[in-house]
Amino acid sequence: MTDDHRTRTDLPDDPPASAALPATDAPRDAPSTPATRAERRAAQRAAELADLARRSDSTVHRVPTHTAAIGQVAPAPSPDPAAPEADARFAPSPSNPPARSRARSSAGPATASAAASAAAVPAAPASPTAPSATPDPVDDASRTPSTETAGDEPPSSAGPATSGTAPHTTRRQIAHAARRVASLGRGNAARLLLLTVVTALAVEMIRASGPLLDHAFTSGVVTAAVTALVTYAAPALAVTIVAARLPVNGRVVVGAVVALVVWRLGLQGLGIAAASGSWLGTARYGLGLGGAALAVATVVLVAGFASGTRPHPATELDAGRAGPRPANGRMVAMGMGLGVLGAAGVSLLHGTWDAYWRTDLLGWVAPVVLGGVAVVAAWLLRRDPATPGSRGLWVLGPYLALGVMVFGNPAFVASQTGLSLPVAGGAVAVTALVVGLLPLWGVAGTSTPAARTLASTGRWVSLVLLPAFTAVLFLVPGRTQDVSSPLGWALLVCVVGLAATATDAVRHALTRPAHELGWARLAGASTAVGLGLILPLLVYQLDYDVPLPVPNATVPVAVAVVLAVAGLRRARGGPADLPEAAGTAAGAAADAAHAPAPGLRISLPVTAAVAALAAAGAVLVSTSATPVAVGDREQRLTVLDWNLHYGVSATPSVDLDEVVAIVRDSGAQVVTLQEVSRGWVLGGGVDMASYLARETGLEVEFVGAADRQFGNAILWNPDVVAASDVARLALPLGAGPQNRSTVSATFTPVDGDTSWPDGVRVTSVHLQHREANTPTRLDQLGTLFAAEPVAGPYLLAGDLNAEPGWEEIELVESHGLVSGQDDVGDPGDLTSPADAPAYRIDWVFGAGLEFQRVTVLDVAWSDHRPLVAVVRPSGTEQE
16 A cells, blocks of 8 residues: 555654654663653553554544445555565665654654554554455564554555564653653643632632622612622633733743732731721722632633643644544533532631631631642643633533532531531532542543443433432422431432532533633633622522512522533534544543543542541531630529621621620620521621531521521520520511521520529511511511410510511510510610611510610621620519
């Protein structure tokens, strides 16, 4: 066969080993010691990939014998071994290699070394249909690998070798191939680590934007919505500033990562300024929202960069293979998933109160460590060129929305499943292992029909299970019901399944033919990601002020459907465009080498580190402080009531240690709270109930109101009183817009005090907030008194959203309850807003007991001021 009839021109006959590596590129010093185990293993891996590509491509690119009828020539039989002189003139020589060999040598030492390392592997037969003579045993035994072809043409096309000795792979070639493969491994490790850490930093800044956007709600719902949309559409501007008219290579990524880290540390400093009362603290509002936009832009830049296809020593031999290579979707899916869960692990280490809001030294540790790791990982990749990557990056928006709201939110997991926060932290650790190891499924290729069928089935499984897990998680538990233990564990399985199927959907969606990713395309993708992230969160939260025509639980379900459908999309192109659709083993091997998924040795350290963070956080949140010691109580019970505005102050800021200090300093044995957040996005994802209980040493009972992440709570000192007969009550929605609830419990002294023989019944309540909703509030109070009739000592405390003289107050007093503030306090003390009080809407009522003291604390941390009431049994002598 002549060269004109060869179907492959990129795999020439193997030259002698001495010619495989140009002398100018060979290492100067060749150690006499044998190659190390790591070098031999790396060279063997490159050789196996090259040999697999050659042998399997020969089955695809053969010319069958029947094609002679349409002008093609069938392969000729092997030449007669007795006539080597006749063919020797066609054999390549070191001084005059054929054109293809010269082109191959100019490709660089990596190509040559990979070819040399695979030269000793016999090639597959050229064609099963080509006529062949039975080889002479002597000739067959004397034939060396240098006389075999590369696997894509019959042996006759190359002629016999010019040397009677077999070529061998030199120590220099093995060392060079090993360094080449090892460098690619280090590059994959750096990319996975960079994507994980940058995503973790971004998730923290996205969570922090919730309390900042809540500050905009004080100006109205429209203002808040516009602020959110502008903030998360701005990543395009950030990409333009960082990478305008530049190829998105390693140096651009370094610049973006450094900018993000510097911005994040600057925000930490501004938090300290805000705590000290400096006017610079107010700048954190605007700069914090700008940081969220920069974080999204950096994640998209890094994801696009990490999804790029890079040359591999084995596949450089296959450079002529037509068609675009698939982008590295596995790398992006794994890095994003581990990043979201890594942020959850760091949050658990801080008790779910993010370092972003802390002003002590501990608040600096996480951003400094994560920022340092991100900069180092980016610096290791600074020499990497811009490469084609995935164009489906918009799916990262819905994925981040589910991550921030659900599986990367330990407080949400705990409140939604009804399990404790330590159990939720353990679930995050397990989820990290699943998400980190799941993308490795199918890394070896899907060349068999059964494997391809299984991969295709996996897409449809994700389509069904992802929305199903989300629907069960949001629709089954209810708002106020106490979740049983079996149901809680079943919901926990749904959380893990949701994370796994969402990550798998991202993997499928991004494993598409790679295309050039310029800064303009990435700028558009970053805005799509930002809007895809904020729109579900915004719509879900707006339902509590502007009710949707459908339950807002359908919003995350719709997001899951969109993500699942995106994972079903198959790339257009030939069968080799996707590893899952590869028609041959060669296509799968070449694709896997161009877009290598992180192997176990690369992904396992990062996965284990994330799981360890979450596990350590779970252990940390299982500890508890000692409650404040109470001396001689003299038959008194101190109660503190406070609307916490889901942990957000007017600054805006989230300072839970300030709340802990106020509760402890008050000496309260019972604490009634409203607007307690357990994973609410607008509250920064904090589990306030668990944090306050742990840091004060109190025990807690929580009931959901708007949802299971926002409601009322009662805390008590177990060394002083014991709680019993806990009741949760859902109140009528009425004119809305937000569901409300109450939680009640009976408290009796633990020291045998007989002055409270039946204990004191205490209720924490929060009524509808709109001023015109008096009929709704009256209906809610009627429901409360029907479920909790006033009998014996009773204390009703909470935010009634009603002022003195209103019908709601008259209804309460008609049931025999007395306002403690009007009885022994100052009726002129107002409670809301905290920074400039204008209304008195927070109350403490009692019946069957006597108020000794009621005080409105001059505290502006929340948007309400707290009340402290000291009560004693009726008929006892006061001090």
